[in-house]
Amino acid sequence: MMKKNWKAWLYLLPAIAFLGVFMVYPLVDVFVYSFEEGYNSASQTFWGTGLYNYSYVLHDPYFLQAVKNTFILVIITVPVSTGLALLISVGLNSIKPLRELYQTVFFLPYVTNTLAVGLVFMILFKKTAYSDGMINLLINFFGGQSVDFIEGPYWAKMLVMCIYTVWVVMPFKILILTSALASVPQSYYNAAKIDGTSKWRTFTRITLPMISPMIFYLVITGFIGAFKAYSDEVAIFGTNLNAAGMNTIVGYVYDMLYGDSGGYPSYASAAALILFAIVLTITVINLMISRKNVQY
Amino acid sequence: MKVVLQHLTKKFPSRSKKGEEVVAVSDFTFEIPDGKLIGLLGPSGCGKSTTLNLICGLEAPTSGHIFFGEDNVTRLPPENRGVGLVFQNYALYPHLTVRQNILFPLQNLKGSEKLSKQVMLEKAEEAARLVQIEKLMDRKPSELSGGQQQRVAIARALVKMPRVLLLDEPLSNLDARLRLQTREEIRRIQRETGITTIFVTHDQEEAMSISDLIVVMKEGVVHQIGKPQEVYDEPCNLFVAKFLGTPPINVFSGEVRGGVLYIGEDGVLNVKGVSDRKVYVGVRPEGFVLEAAGPLSCALQAVEVMGRDRSVVSTHPAAVSEAIRAIIPSEEEIGIGSDSVRFALKPAKVHLFDAASEERIPFEV
């Protein structure tokens, strides 16, 4: 028996070692960093402990801008993408021919490099000296004015950001919702049909309650994912997000850590922990709401 | 409301690309009289569920017509037909209470048919009373037993007072004891409401016990329609004879020569008016009579005691079925220790079927 125990720990050793070094230790360390004031990464010294790092971060206009950007992004993209995905999934579920083809196409963005496709979005929206870009020409065609979406006004940049984020998160949501819809037994729909239930009523009274656990799952993961937005922003606006005024909280963390403005792991830790607190709060609120509304 | 099916046919495209299309229901013609309870009976895949779906409108027939009374409803969407359907798995909405489930169909009514809340609640109560579930109204389906769920499903189907009530394998999800109870319940509800009711089952006993008329189907073709006893006593072919009755009918291969029926070398019965030919002989288990000088000699295998009756299991070289099962009243003596047993046959319980066509051949004794 002793030999067996010894063997089991041997099998687990690599996993425990890696998780210990790269998950558990950092988790403790990030708290330590966040309270060490004036930490110098070169000399690895600090001159005090306290809440200064948090106070610095919370007063940093770049951080506040990042928080604002992140919140706008979350509030717009989560409902829009969930609603749109629901609409598309219901459509997908109601057809037979070509269904698999559509499903496959819709999933394509999931496997693509978001940095690479972000570049394509950038040139579609960008206004240059040579051309106003595809999207602007479309706007002109409908009688609108050209806008520089990449380096222009804040709302335009935010719009591109939201559009691209929705484009990126849709595949996962469509996939989850189509399989949730497909798992609602056909006999419920047949029963509703025989009772003469209108399509709308069938949807709101039968379909929605039946898939509500999955919708809440998507909303919760959607919130978490959107709060962590970063690389999609880099894809569209480049690495210097502060200059573009489009930084996100995660982006702020990385900028504090490394790069032109980097070298401040303490500020980065404080910002990361603030983000974690925000996400945790929102998730708990979400769970409380879903507990009330998901009925079975 | 009488239901008329005229040359009803449903074909499905084949699954494989080259194959022929599948005929689920073939040329079904039948007039179901008003207020009767009809059992659609057949082995799985015989087209009985498809027939049900055609009647309620979930599927459209390839050809043929369906009338409810004088109305041609063939192409009508289900909600305009006025049917109630009870699903095999009940299809109760899990997130709604029993009351909400029963109210659901009423809340769909629009325009002039729209009911006030008070009327709806009364109707739901009434339906619940009919199936005796008034006490369960505020529970969720997951808190009910299988039998109770079944009743809720029936109440939901009845609450709009449909012109036709359809039940898909209503008893298959219940255990044996509940099954007996529930089938009586269905009979009672049908009598009380007088709604023309059609139910689908693969269990012949179930169909026989409560139906006014049964329809026996196989591979999309209707083989026989009639009162249960008539179909049992006068099956039109070997399939129907074999499908009805427990224990099942015993089948021998035999021959008619000069007005006498031979099983092996034993002349067992006079059959007037039957020309000489090879036949299948079907003998119901209750058609055997123990007789010391009986014409049919079988090798005795076992005697099973069943209380009121005894079941004598024996073999015969000409038998198509592996064992012959005869039901004998308990009082009768069986020569224990002997290894053979002799039977005489009751002519009314013996059916002849043409060996080629398997159609029944009528005969006089």
Add this chain to the structure above:
Amino acid sequence: MNYDKIEQAARRRDRVRRTITYLLLTLWALIVLFPFYWMLLTSVKSYSAYNGEYVPSFFTLSPTLQNYVDAFTTVNLARYFTNTIVFTLATTALMMVVIIFAAYAFARLDFPGKNLVFALFLSLMMIPSELVIITNFVTITNWGMRNTFWGLILPSVTSVFYIYLLKENFEQIPEELYKAAKVDGTSDLKYLFKVMLPISQPTVVTIVILKVIECWNSYVWPRLITDDEAYFLVSNGIQEIRENGFGRENIPAMMAAVVVISVPLIILFLVFHKKIMAGVSRGGTKG
């Protein structure tokens, strides 16, 4: 009641509904596919033709492969590409070893404290990577592993989620098989590799594919840990190309690079789309 009318109305409603559904789905399909079409199209337009178009045209009559040549010669695309392949293969292979052994221990072996350790593992699933990346950055820097493959690979060779997935799968293998193997004198390790892994092959393949996708697209960690172009992965390469490559905004060449980077995963997806979609719906999330 006029039955003909009801019937006709119902059929008309159905047709309208179906048409709208297909229109909607096609519209979204176009939105999804258009960027891909645009990158492909732009990548075969010549530099002068692209810059000469004030109104971009939706097709080109004189496709050229010059941009692809540029993409490989002007910038170090081949380098980024091989780096990514090495990184992806090494990370995935190492991770498979780690998680297979861990899942095996949890599923097959009994030892004191197993449930506690497993619960601790599961609780680690809730830790966002943003929180631990800061210390990892410092750790790897202190170990002198910046701008090395080891620095890129090491932090991502374990995944609690995949250990969990594989363990669940291992546990579904009937106990009888293990007993039968024991009776035949099969060693534990042999049983793992000859019986458990082949039976769990679908799950293993799913995990490999998902990990490959994750590696191929990873951006944040490589960006933090490499500033030497010799160790750039494709995502960083793309960013580098965008900011410093090709001189005067050579968008067609940029698009050629984007196509080259996107193609491997798209091929992988087209071949395995059923497996990938099933795997993702079993619990993957983006990011």
